Amino acid sequence: MVTVRTDQTPRTDRTAPGEETARTARGEGTAPAGGGAAPSPPAGNSADHAIVIRGLTKRFRGGQVAVDRLDLAVPRGSVFGFLGPNGSGKTTTIRMLLGLVAPTAGDWELLGTPMPGGIGAVLPRVGALVEGPAFYPYLSGEANLRRYDAADPAADPRTAASRIGLALERVGLTAAARKRYRAYSLGMRQRLAIAAALLGPRELLILDEPTNGLDPQGTREVRSLVAEVASGGTTVFVSSHLLAEIEQMCTHVGVMRAGRLVAEGPVAELRAGEEARVRVETPDPAAAAAVLAGLGLTEVRTGAAEAGAALGALPPERVTAALVAGGVAVRGLAVHRPSLEDVFVGLTGEGFDVDG
Amino acid sequence: MSTADAAVDPAVGTAAGAVPETAEAGPGAGTGTGAGTGAGTGPAAGTRAGALAGITEGPARRPGAVRAWSRLLVSETGLIFRRPRNIAMLAVLALVPVLLGAALRLFGGPDEGEAGGGGAIFAQIAGNGLFLTFAALALLVQLMLPVAVAVVAGDGIAGEAGGGTLRYLLTAPAGRTRLLTVKYAGAVLFSLAAVALVALSALLTGLALFPAGPITLLSGTTIPFAEGVLRIGVVVLYATAGMAALAAVSLALSTLTEVAVGAIAATVVLVIAAQVVSAIPQLSGLQPYLLTHWWSGFDGVLRDPVATAEMGQGLLVFAAYTAIFGSVAWARFTGRDVTA
Structure with missing residues (x-):
C-alpha cells in the first residue's frame, strides 16, 4: 500500500x-x-x-x-x-x-x-x-x-x-x-x-x-x-x-x-502512481495523434515529429497494431515509465537539494 | 644519546607489560579509603555513591560483562600504548631522569655542600643513586606527568567524538557506562605506566651514575637498598593515585567537548592555576583543597618510620576528586546526544 x-x-x-x-x-x-x-x-x-x-x-x-x-x-x-x-x-x-x-x-x-x-x-x-x-x-x-x-x-x-x-x-x-x-x-x-x-x-x-x-x-x-x-x-x-x-x-x-x-x-x-506514456516517432504526427485518440487514450499531444499519450492500462502492442492498421508511418515507438525521480519531484518539489 | 635510548626502550616495554597486574592497587586503594570519610570536600558524599555505581556497574553484572569489559580495556590500552604521540611522551618522560642524573653528575660535584641548594632530596643524590628516583618524581609530578596524563585522559571521550569513532563505538554497542569506565581505567593505566617509567629510568640512571647501597634517610636512620626500592614502589603508587585523580578531572572535561585539545588545554590550565593559587601566601587556606598540593606529598617515605599522615590525607583528596569528577563525567556522558 x-x-x-x-x-x-x-x-x-x-x-x-x-x-x-x-x-x-x-x-x-x-x-x-x-x-x-x-x-x-x-x-x-x-x-x-x-x-x-x-x-x-x-x-x-x-x-x-x-x-x-x-x-x-x-x-x-x-x-x-x-x-x-x-x-x-x-x-x-x-x-x-x-x-x-x-x-x-x-x-x-x-x-x-x-x-x-x-x-x-x-x-x-x-x-x-x-x-x-x-x-x-x-x-x-x-x-x-x-x-x-x-x-x-x-x-x-x-x-x-x-x-x-x-x-x-x-x-x-x-x-x-x-x-x-x-x-x-x-x-x-x-x-x-x-x-x-x-x-x-x-x-x-x-x-x-x-x-x-x-x-x-x-x-x-x-x-x-x-x-x-x-x-x-x-x-x-x-x-x-x-x-x-x-x-x-x-x-x-x-x-x-x-x-x-x-x-x-x-x-x-x-x-x-504515475502513468506510463507512449511516444510515437513519425513524419505524420497528426495522423498518429488521431489513431491514439481513437484508441481512447488521454492526454494526446503532438510534437515536431512525434505524438504521445498517456498509455493507461492499454498494452503497447495494441497501439502498434492500430498505428500500422491506420497506415501511419512509424519510425519508432517507446513506452516511457516514470522513474522514482518523477514521482518524488512531485512530492518534494523541484529542488531535490538542500531544504533551507 | 645512545645510553638514553637504551634506557628508554626496555623501560617502555616493562612498564606497559607490568600494567595489568598492579593497576588496581593505586586507584582502588584511593577510592576505598575515600569512601569512609567525606573530609575536605562537602559535596563529595552526595555524589560519591553515583560515581562508584557507575564505575562498578559494567564489570559487576555478570561474568560475560567482565569479559566484554576486559576485552574493551585491552583494546583501549593497545590504542593508548601504540599511539605514536603517547609513545613519544613516554620517551620524553623517561629521558628527563637521565638528563637530570647526568647534569647532577657533571655539574653537581662530589661535595655534598655544593649541591645543598636544591633541597634535601637533591643533596642526597650524590650520596646514593636511589635518591635520584625521588628527586625525578618530585620534579616531574608537578607539571610534566600531569600534562602527559591530561593528554591521554582529555583525549578519552573528546578525541573519539572529534574523530567520529565515538558513534561507531556506541553503536557496536560499547555502552556508555562501559566505555567511560574503560576510558578511565585506560587513563589510570597510562598514569601508572608513566610514573613507573620515570621511576625505573631514574633508578637505572641513579645506579649507573651514583653509588648504591644502604640509604641514609632524611630522619637519619639507614635502611637496606632493597627496602629503598620497595619504598620507591610506594611512591609510584601514590603518585599514580594523584595522576588518576587528575585523569578523572580531565575525563570529565573531555565529556563536555568534541575538541580533544580543548579538554587537554583546560586541564593543564587548571593545574597551572592551582599551582599559582598555592604559591600565593594569602591564599594558603585553600591549599588543602588543591589537587596539586598533594601530588608531591610523598616525602614521608623517606622517614623512619614512614610518615603516613600526609600521604593518607593526600589519598583522601585524590579519592574525593575522583568521585566528584567521575560523577560529573558519568552524568554528562550518559545523557548527552552524540552528534559528531
Missing part, C-alpha cells in the same frame, strides 16, 4: 501531543489512507517489521525541529530506501534509531524490541554506517575493525580474526588490510565502514549514504553487496539523497521532507 501524505492530512489527526496519542494517531492516519490488497500496511505489528517508529520527534536545543512526529515501519526482509533532500532529518532519525541521540518525543522498536531499553541486546544484531566512515588513522584497516569488534560485548573474540577477514573480503579490502587507514582512499574508507557494519551476523543493516565517495564501479559493488545481504534475509535500511540509487536497490521507500515523511510504500506501487 502506498501512503502519500500531504502536509494537511497528518497534521489534523495528530494534534494532541504525547506518545500515546502519537501511537493511536498512526493507526488512524495511515491505515485507511490507501486502498487495495497490498502487503502489510505500515501500521503493522512489530513481529514482521524490523523497524517501527511512532511519533518520533527531535527538537534540538536551538529550537530547530529536525524530525517532526515521524511514523515509519520497515518490513522485515525489505530493502528500505530512506530518501530525502540533505537536511530533511534522515541522519537525525538514524542517530535516534541507534540510540546516539535521544528523541524529544515518540518511541521506536528495533527487531521487535522496544528502544532505547533494548539497545545493548539489539545493536549487536544491527550493522550500522552512520554519516560516513570514521576510523583511527594510525591503525591498519584490520586493527580498526578489531577495535570496533572489541566494543561489541556480544562478539566472540575467538572468532574475531575470521569474521574480520571475511568482512574485509566481502568489501574487497583484503589486500589493503594491513595498510594504515590514513593511506586509504575515500572509496576504501567507505568500504571499510561497510565492512565494519558486516562484522557479525546481522538481522538489520542501517546504511547512511553508503555510496558516498564511491566511483561508479564501487557504487555497483555496494548495490550488489546490499542485494546479497538482503537475499540472506537481512533487512536493509538505506538512506540516500540519490534517487537512482534507491530505485535500483530498494523494494520499499520512504520519503522525508523537512523532518516529515511525505510518502512511503513499495517502490513498484509508488511508481505505478
Whole structure:
C-alpha cells in the first residue's frame, strides 16, 4: 500500500501531543489512507517489521525541529530506501534509531524490541554506517575493525580474526588490510565502514549514504553487496539523497521532507502512481495523434515529429497494431515509465537539494 | 644519546607489560579509603555513591560483562600504548631522569655542600643513586606527568567524538557506562605506566651514575637498598593515585567537548592555576583543597618510620576528586546526544 501524505492530512489527526496519542494517531492516519490488497500496511505489528517508529520527534536545543512526529515501519526482509533532500532529518532519525541521540518525543522498536531499553541486546544484531566512515588513522584497516569488534560485548573474540577477514573480503579490502587507514582512499574508507557494519551476523543493516565517495564501479559493488545481504534475509535500511540509487536497490521507500515523511510504500506501487506514456516517432504526427485518440487514450499531444499519450492500462502492442492498421508511418515507438525521480519531484518539489 | 635510548626502550616495554597486574592497587586503594570519610570536600558524599555505581556497574553484572569489559580495556590500552604521540611522551618522560642524573653528575660535584641548594632530596643524590628516583618524581609530578596524563585522559571521550569513532563505538554497542569506565581505567593505566617509567629510568640512571647501597634517610636512620626500592614502589603508587585523580578531572572535561585539545588545554590550565593559587601566601587556606598540593606529598617515605599522615590525607583528596569528577563525567556522558 502506498501512503502519500500531504502536509494537511497528518497534521489534523495528530494534534494532541504525547506518545500515546502519537501511537493511536498512526493507526488512524495511515491505515485507511490507501486502498487495495497490498502487503502489510505500515501500521503493522512489530513481529514482521524490523523497524517501527511512532511519533518520533527531535527538537534540538536551538529550537530547530529536525524530525517532526515521524511514523515509519520497515518490513522485515525489505530493502528500505530512506530518501530525502540533505537536511530533511534522515541522519537525525538514524542517530535516534541507534540510540546516539535521544528523541524529544515518540518511541521506536528495533527487531521487535522496544528502544532505547533494548539497545545493548539489539545493536549487536544491527550493522550500522552512520554519516560516513570514521576510523583511527594510525591503525591498519584490520586493527580498526578489531577495535570496533572489541566494543561489541556480544562478539566472540575467538572468532574475531575470521569474521574480520571475511568482512574485509566481502568489501574487497583484503589486500589493503594491513595498510594504515590514513593511506586509504575515500572509496576504501567507505568500504571499510561497510565492512565494519558486516562484522557479525546481522538481522538489520542501517546504511547512511553508503555510496558516498564511491566511483561508479564501487557504487555497483555496494548495490550488489546490499542485494546479497538482503537475499540472506537481512533487512536493509538505506538512506540516500540519490534517487537512482534507491530505485535500483530498494523494494520499499520512504520519503522525508523537512523532518516529515511525505510518502512511503513499495517502490513498484509508488511508481505505478504515475502513468506510463507512449511516444510515437513519425513524419505524420497528426495522423498518429488521431489513431491514439481513437484508441481512447488521454492526454494526446503532438510534437515536431512525434505524438504521445498517456498509455493507461492499454498494452503497447495494441497501439502498434492500430498505428500500422491506420497506415501511419512509424519510425519508432517507446513506452516511457516514470522513474522514482518523477514521482518524488512531485512530492518534494523541484529542488531535490538542500531544504533551507 | 645512545645510553638514553637504551634506557628508554626496555623501560617502555616493562612498564606497559607490568600494567595489568598492579593497576588496581593505586586507584582502588584511593577510592576505598575515600569512601569512609567525606573530609575536605562537602559535596563529595552526595555524589560519591553515583560515581562508584557507575564505575562498578559494567564489570559487576555478570561474568560475560567482565569479559566484554576486559576485552574493551585491552583494546583501549593497545590504542593508548601504540599511539605514536603517547609513545613519544613516554620517551620524553623517561629521558628527563637521565638528563637530570647526568647534569647532577657533571655539574653537581662530589661535595655534598655544593649541591645543598636544591633541597634535601637533591643533596642526597650524590650520596646514593636511589635518591635520584625521588628527586625525578618530585620534579616531574608537578607539571610534566600531569600534562602527559591530561593528554591521554582529555583525549578519552573528546578525541573519539572529534574523530567520529565515538558513534561507531556506541553503536557496536560499547555502552556508555562501559566505555567511560574503560576510558578511565585506560587513563589510570597510562598514569601508572608513566610514573613507573620515570621511576625505573631514574633508578637505572641513579645506579649507573651514583653509588648504591644502604640509604641514609632524611630522619637519619639507614635502611637496606632493597627496602629503598620497595619504598620507591610506594611512591609510584601514590603518585599514580594523584595522576588518576587528575585523569578523572580531565575525563570529565573531555565529556563536555568534541575538541580533544580543548579538554587537554583546560586541564593543564587548571593545574597551572592551582599551582599559582598555592604559591600565593594569602591564599594558603585553600591549599588543602588543591589537587596539586598533594601530588608531591610523598616525602614521608623517606622517614623512619614512614610518615603516613600526609600521604593518607593526600589519598583522601585524590579519592574525593575522583568521585566528584567521575560523577560529573558519568552524568554528562550518559545523557548527552552524540552528534559528531
